[in-house]
Amino acid sequence: MLEPNVIPRFEPRLRVGIVLPQDDQQEIQIEFPNDSSYIMKVDDAMVNTQPGAQIVIRIAEKGISIDNSPFTNAEKIVFKHIRGDHGIAIHPVISGRNFHWKKYIMVHLPAKVEVTRYQDTLLVVNELDLETYLACVATSEMGSACPLALIEAQTIVARSWMLANVEQKHLSLDIDVCNDDCCQRYQGLNNITDYSLEGAKKTRGKVLLYNGKIADARYSKACGGITERYENIWFGDPLPYMQNLKDMPNPENPPDLTIEENARKWILDNPKAFCSEAYVPAKDLKNYLGSVDEEGKYFRWTIMMTNKELTENINEKLGLQLKAVKDIYPIKRGGSGRMILMGINVIDEHGNEKIFKIKSDYEARRILHKKFLYSSAIIIDKKNTLNDIPQEFIFHGAGWGHGAGMCQIGALGMALAGYSTEEILTHYYPGTELVSIYK
Numbered sequence: 001m002l003e004p005n006v007i008p009r010f011e012p013r014l015r016v017g018i019v020l021p022q023d024d025q026q027e028i029q030i031e032f033p034n035d036s037s038y039i040m041k042v043d044d045a046m047v048n049t050q051p052g053a054q055i056v057i058r059i060a061e062k063g064i065s066i067d068n069s070p071f072t073n074a075e076k077i078v079f080k081h082i083r084g085d086h087g088i089a090i091h092p093v094i095s096g097r098n099f100h101w102k103k104y105i106m107v108h109l110p111a112k113v114e115v116t117r118y119q120d121t122l123l124v125v126n127e128l129d130l131e132t133y134l135a136c137v138a139t140s141e142m143g144s145a146c147p148l149a150l151i152e153a154q155t156i157v158a159r160s161w162m163l164a165n166v167e168q169k170h171l172s173l174d175i176d177v178c179n180d181d182c183c184q185r186y187q188g189l190n191n192i193t194d195y196s197l198e199g200a201k202k203t204r205g206k207v208l209l210y211n212g213k214i215a216d217a218r219y220s221k222a223c224g225g226i227t228e229r230y231e232n233i234w235f236g237d238p239l240p241y242m243q244n245l246k247d248m249p250n251p252e253n254p255p256d257l258t259i260e261e262n263a264r265k266w267i268l269d270n271p272k273a274f275c276s277e278a279y280v281p282a283k284d285l286k287n288y289l290g291s292v293d294e295e296g297k298y299f300r301w302t303i304m305m306t307n308k309e310l311t312e313n314i315n316e317k318l319g320l321q322l323k324a325v326k327d328i329y330p331i332k333r334g335g336s337g338r339m340i341l342m343g344i345n346v347i348d349e350h351g352n353e354k355i356f357k358i359k360s361d362y363e364a365r366r367i368l369h370k371k372f373l374y375s376s377a378i379i380i381d382k383k384n385t386l387n388d389i390p391q392e393f394i395f396h397g398a399g400w401g402h403g404a405g406m407c408q409i410g411a412l413g414m415a416l417a418g419y420s421t422e423e424i425l426t427h428y429y430p431g432t433e434l435v436s437i438y439k
């Protein structure tokens with residue numbers, strides 16, 4: 001486990017949650033690799049494993065059991081890698097928990113894997129060295145065909161974020177991070193390549209520092225042309241290295257999108273940002289993005305929803321029984337155009353008019369779409385208004401994700417245009433320095 005507020009002098013070990021209690025999983029299948037060896041420890045008993053064998057672990061009356069074995073009430077089952085290059089295969093594992101791309105995948109996990117019980121569900125934890133984890137994360141996040149400068153930048157950002165260790169969202173489970181977008185997306189050895197290992201090796205121990213502290217380096221998929229300020233997304237104190245900047249060769253003095261007129265103009269326009277098609281053509285994006293995100297447009301997009309669909313989405317997410325939505329509008333935008341405070345006028349189940357205020361970018365994205373809206377940097381047009389109720393809402397959007405810190409598709413655009421790792425990092429986190437903290 002990482003220690004809070006400590007800059008490590010040696011490579012730390014990490015505990016990554018793979019199956020969490022919220023996944024409500026009662027069984028898991030494990031397959032041993034053909035050409036690598038593992039030992040299995042069931043409580044205190046050491047058990048040899050057969051290459052290629054499959055086992056199923058499930059919740060038992062007490063503890064956990066392994067099907068067709070004498071182990072029916074174990075507390076903890078541990079798998080430890082002994083030799084070979086392959087990890088144990090674990091299935092099913094959720095990717096994209098709570099997001100619109102959610103699916104079940106198989107992951108291959110290196111080093112040590114621990115299966116225990118947490119109340120009535122399984123808890124699976126992968127314990128491994130930070131640098132191995134980072135080599136896996138860089139490619140899980142971006143796809144293995146990415147240019148090396150991007151993989152290096154992504155690895156340094158992931159390492160900094162991890163070691164800044166500000167969030168600690170899962171401390172109660174005794175893990176440092178989970179395997180998904182809530183922390184950083186980790187799919188074990190699934191997408192690891194010689195190239196991503198090289199990226200980790202070349203940047204080993206390197207982090208971004210600001211004022212002697214490891215920078216809390218956040219990132220998102222696509223800013224939409226201007227990055228968002230830290231405090232507009234997480235409500236903490238402002239961070240000097242996470243401000244509004246144009247995702248372009250001259251990042252200073254972006255237009256002020258807190259002014260509605262400017263936001264409309266920017267979002268409906270198609271500026272030549274690093275994350276736009278001017279640098280990353282949409283048809284090429286598939287080659288670079290991780291395999292779970294092969295969706296179409298991200299820089300500028302349009303979604304149409306009927307009033308009924310939109311009302312249903314909001315009702316489902318907020319547990320309400322509204323009859324219709326009358327209006328949705330920004331009350332306060334951040335400098336990237338994202339909604340920090342959004343107003344919704346509705347007709348409630350008794351036919352009365354009500355006003356809701358949605359108080360964050362995250363919540364706005366969560367409630368407007370069945371799964372998740374790409375971004376809250378949106379212009380909303382109302383169509384076919386009957387008795388003061390628009391029958392359709394058209395969302396014109398910019399970007400994908402919260403937009404603060406490094407814009408991953410923009411960093412890809414920079415790398416493709418020949419910018420170096422340092423140039424990418426200085427662009428997105430101005431004022432930070434790149435330092436090696438362990439060998």
Ligand SMILES: [Zn+2]
Pocket residue numbers: 169170177178179180181182183184
């Ligand atoms: Zn998490």
Ligand SMILES: [Zn+2]
Pocket residue numbers: 222223224225226247273274275407409410
């Ligand atoms: Zn961008």
